[in-house]
Amino acid sequence: MNGELTAQERAGKAFPVSWDQFHRDCRALTWRLNEVGPFHAVIAITRGGLVPAAIVARELGVRIIDTVCIASYDHDKQGDLQVLKGISDAAMKLGGGTGKGLLIVDDLVDTGKTGKLVREMLPDAHFATVYAKPKGRPLVDTFITEVSQDTWIFFPWDTALSYHPPLRDGAA
Template identity: 25%
Template sequence: MATSSTHDADRSAPLHLTWDDIGSATRSIAQQAVAAGAPQAVVGIVRGGMIPAVWIAHQLEIRDVRTVEVTRTTSDGINAAKATPTARNPASLGDLTGLDVLLVDDIAGSGATLAHAARMIRGRGPTRVRTAVLAVNRANWRQGSGPGRRIDYIASMTDTWVVFPWEEQHER
């Protein structure tokens, strides 16, 4: 695992990423993935993981892009309440038997959503499952080991809430 950058921001102020930030982050993840062997399929976690998953798939020239819907936050607001990860329509993953899969999400707070989705994918028979996120919010990380031991590719780390360019640009 490699981390390309760290954002040291005021923990009370959200970090607003730009489309250029997203381009840099997806390129970093694509380069890291290729260095370990190009995946055969990319799976994006709906909603936030779909945009980076598609960008990464284009950069890797992978046409097999799939979705899985796993939600944990109860709303879209800053510091929204969390619940147990819930999956909808797991059949959307299809048959992954024998494939090398890259699972992508926009952000990991606790890592629970990513871990839940990875377990679902592993149940569909791939030969390998790797995980990637654009950012990890260390302030929310609650797992015993650091994010780099649980997530294969991390583009950046921060200690605050992250607002992505595809989200509304105002606080709720």
């Protein structure tokens, strides 16, 4: 390390999410989205948005799913945003060029940089995330759980069960 703190180190607090919890939170998100739709298509922000997009699309009965592929974090270090694949012409057409009737899904908003970029591509789309941190929250139309900016969310696809030392031995 070159002395710079990673986003996770800056965050300090850990919010681990199990598959069960994630599935429940995605279903809760769908309950809210069901009041807003119907949607022509779901646009998943990869990769983190793929898992909630699959669950939400299944619950809403939406069969058309497109991706916008954006990378910014190398594990927990945020770099420049890279759009690796844009939204397809077919999905753009379904949203009338501005995203009307489209549902953008991601796992979370943190600083909001990723969400802001996608909103610029689809200004009239509905943007939903499962989790939101305060800086990114104003960008999101619908979300389920807010965590503080200094929390790092650990998703089930990034983690594995492992031994945890007892509290009396200094575990946090």
